[in-house]
Amino acid sequence: MSATCVCGSDLWPYRGIDPVQQPTPMGHEYVGIVEEIGSDVTTITPGQFVIGSFFASDNTCEICRAGYQSSCRHRESVGENGAQAQFLRVPLADGTLVATPDVPSDDLLPSLLAASDVLGTGWFGAVAAAAGPGKTVAVVGDGAVGLLGILSARQLGAERIIAMSRHESRQQLAREFGATDIVTERGVDGVAAVKELTNGLGAHSVIEAVGTQESMLQALRSTRPGGHVGYVGVSHDVTLPGEEMFFSHVHLHGGPAPVRRFLPELIDLIWNRTIDPGKVFDLTLPLDRAAEGYAAMDERRAIKALLRP
Amino acid sequence: MSATCVCGSDLWPYRGIDPVQQPTPMGHEYVGIVEEIGSDVTTITPGQFVIGSFFASDNTCEICRAGYQSSCRHRESVGENGAQAQFLRVPLADGTLVATPDVPSDDLLPSLLAASDVLGTGWFGAVAAAAGPGKTVAVVGDGAVGLLGILSARQLGAERIIAMSRHESRQQLAREFGATDIVTERGVDGVAAVKELTNGLGAHSVIEAVGTQESMLQALRSTRPGGHVGYVGVSHDVTLPGEEMFFSHVHLHGGPAPVRRFLPELIDLIWNRTIDPGKVFDLTLPLDRAAEGYAAMDERRAIKALLRP
Numbered sequence: 210m211s212a213t214c215v216c217g218s219d220l221w222p223y224r225g226i227d228p229v230q231q232p233t234p235m236g237h238e239y240v241g242i243v244e245e246i247g248s249d250v251t252t253i254t255p256g257q258f259v260i261g262s263f264f265a266s267d268n269t270c271e272i273c274r275a276g277y278q279s280s281c282r283h284r285e286s287v288g289e290n291g292a293q294a295q296f297l298r299v300p301l302a303d304g305t306l307v308a309t310p311d312v313p314s315d316d317l318l319p320s321l322l323a324a325s326d327v328l329g330t331g332w333f334g335a336v337a338a339a340a341g342p343g344k345t346v347a348v349v350g351d352g353a354v355g356l357l358g359i360l361s362a363r364q365l366g367a368e369r370i371i372a373m374s375r376h377e378s379r380q381q382l383a384r385e386f387g388a389t390d391i392v393t394e395r396g397v398d399g400v401a402a403v404k405e406l407t408n409g410l411g412a413h414s415v416i417e418a419v420g421t422q423e424s425m426l427q428a429l430r431s432t433r434p435g436g437h438v439g440y441v442g443v444s445h446d447v448t449l450p451g452e453e454m455f456f457s458h459v460h461l462h463g464g465p466a467p468v469r470r471f472l473p474e475l476i477d478l479i480w481n482r483t484i485d486p487g488k489v490f491d492l493t494l495p496l497d498r499a500a501e502g503y504a505a506m507d508e509r510r511a512i513k514a515l516l517r518p
Numbered sequence: 519m520s521a522t523c524v525c526g527s528d529l530w531p532y533r534g535i536d537p538v539q540q541p542t543p544m545g546h547e548y549v550g551i552v553e554e555i556g557s558d559v560t561t562i563t564p565g566q567f568v569i570g571s572f573f574a575s576d577n578t579c580e581i582c583r584a585g586y587q588s589s590c591r592h593r594e595s596v597g598e599n600g601a602q603a604q605f606l607r608v609p610l611a612d613g614t615l616v617a618t619p620d621v622p623s624d625d626l627l628p629s630l631l632a633a634s635d636v637l638g639t640g641w642f643g644a645v646a647a648a649a650g651p652g653k654t655v656a657v658v659g660d661g662a663v664g665l666l667g668i669l670s671a672r673q674l675g676a677e678r679i680i681a682m683s684r685h686e687s688r689q690q691l692a693r694e695f696g697a698t699d700i701v702t703e704r705g706v707d708g709v710a711a712v713k714e715l716t717n718g719l720g721a722h723s724v725i726e727a728v729g730t731q732e733s734m735l736q737a738l739r740s741t742r743p744g745g746h747v748g749y750v751g752v753s754h755d756v757t758l759p760g761e762e763m764f765f766s767h768v769h770l771h772g773g774p775a776p777v778r779r780f781l782p783e784l785i786d787l788i789w790n791r792t793i794d795p796g797k798v799f800d801l802t803l804p805l806d807r808a809a810e811g812y813a814a815m816d817e818r819r820a821i822k823a824l825l826r827p
Contacts (some may be wrong), residue, residue, distance in 0.1 A: 233709040268723075269721060271717070272719065272742065272743050275743075275744045276744060277743045277744040277767050279767070280743030280767045282718075282719075282745070341790065361555065374638075408580070409591075410580060410581065410591075419759075420764075423761075424761060430625065434579065434581050434584075434586045434589030435584045435585060435586040435589070437519060440764065443762035444626075444760035444761045444763065445760075445761075446748050446760070447759075447760025447763075447764075448757045448758065448759060448760060449556065449757065449758040449760060449763070450751045450756075451729075451731075451734060451753035451754075451755070451756025451757060451758060452756070454753065454756075454758065454770070454773075455729075455749065455752065455753035455756075455772060455773050456773060456774065457773065458586050458588070458589045458774075459771075460769065460770070460771040460774040461763070461769070461770040461771070462768075462769040462770070463763075463764060464743075464763075464765060465764075465765065465767075466768065
């Protein structure tokens with residue numbers, strides 16, 4: 210393992226919101242050099258530098274071929290094996306791992322690691338929200354996924370990007386990634402601010418990168434009729450009111466990002482230094498100080514902690 | 519007014535589920551010949567045979583131009599004026615009404631009337647569910663909207679269409695409209711039956727044409743990851759579980775159909791006798807016997823009642 214990191218979703222069990230009954234391997238983001246392969250592996254070879262994502266997928270079933278590798282019929286959780294470690298077993302290696310053109314220089318590591326989940330997830334949020342040329346995109350959530358949703362929307366050609374953030378350092382990164390407007394309000398006031406910026410209509414595309422009831426409603430209500438909500442914040446205790454959904458006229462799509470669909474393109478963009486998603490890592494620690502990374506993210510002192518095994 | 523009819527959604531107040539506090543004009547489906555125009559109307563002229571839908575729209579605002587005329591910034595309810603009547607005032611006539619090439623022959627009336635809502639709504643359900651070539655489409659609900667969702671999916675090129683219906687006469691019409699398979703089970707068993715017909719995956723596209731909690735969950739659960747649910751049944755006491763939505767990986771879209779978007783194309787298909795959606799009318803009554811139409815639909819003795827003023 211060359212690098213791994215702490216995910217916003219790792220904070221749910223850390224905070225006890227997702228109960229943890231026993232010692233449990235943690236982490237599901239990873240880049241590294243292949244040490245050994247299983248006997249059925251045909252395309253991945255030892256020595257390659259590879260990136261995979263949180264779900265292993267065969268990449269051949271009907272669902273994978275439709276681009277939903279994170280719902281692969283034979284999917285397995287990679288996180289169960291624990292990527293915050295020196296070594297990681299990745300099942301279904303041929304379908305799951307993508308090799309870079311060469312072993313990358315050290316400065317590319319953070320961005321390549323970001324592709325493993327947080328960039329892939331922000332990218333899926335932007336795609337699910339139909340971000341693109343001529344569109345105004347609003348982003349609910351200023352964690353690493355939300356910030357990389359901004360980068361993704363910009364890369365996909367969005368005209369205007371509204372970051373919803375109350376934290377100055379995150380606002381700054383949001384602007385670096387392409388945000389054109391900042392809204393500091395939340396809830397009803399946040400929705401009103403987005404509408405004010407969009408001629409009373411709401412954004413064309415809204416990326417939801419939190420996963421709470423408040424953030425989902427904020428996303429739904431910030432979207433104009435006919436617009437798209439892309440939700441990638443792992444849903445926690447959310448129930449959507451049917452009548453409001455119905456009359457909102459929005460499109461809703463999201464879920465666990467099929468990162469595998471986007472990996473070749475994302476690796477390319479990083480390799481060519483077109484994008485620099487690694488900027489979300491504002492704390493780097495040796496693996497044996499992982500606990501400090503959790504604490505810093507929990508207290509929002511760090512956006513995202515990179516761990517070096 | 520040449521013809522009007524009773525809608526499934528008229529049954530909500532009829533049954534007391536939507537409370538009615540005072541005498542209220544009813545009906546929102548209409549075709550007829552223009553008698554008079556307002557002073558601002560420029561494109562519609564007296565003598566034209568016209569079709570409109572339940573919401574009046576300017577057809578020029580940004581939302582209309584995006585194809586969501588039923589969320590027009592200046593929309594007005596036509597139903598408030600009551601289309602089950604001899605005459606109807608239609609606001610925003612230029613944006614709302616579409617004239618046929620000529621005054622139609624009498625046998626085209628039922629199909630043209632169907633375009634006013636029930637066909638337009640089924641069509642939007644099929645479009646929202648992304649029905650098309652190579653797709654397996656399931657339809658939840660065998661009312662007139664569900665049945666015309668089948669016709670629409672067929673017309674849009676769907677490969678296989680699963681009608682979910684327990685009523686023999688409706689199953690027969692479903693087959694006439696293009697259904698290739700019938701599933702009689704509901705709820706958990708209905709979902710299992712759809713999965714069995716689709717290699718364990720679920721349908722690519724599911725049209726939801728009821729609007730209850732049970733039907734929405736049946737639709738969500740009958741759709742494969744990456745597939746689309748198009749919901750057009752007016753939502754009543756529905757709450758969608760966020761976590762299930764998230765992990766289902768489906769697309770969700772729907773709401774009050776922007777019939778105006780589809781009217782020119784639908785009129786064309788009817789005028790050329792490519793489609794015959796008027797078959798959903800299995801009861802025709804003079805307007806002053808409208809109450810019998812409501813009763814017959816309420817007791818499911820009729821699919822849809824046409825009223826002749």
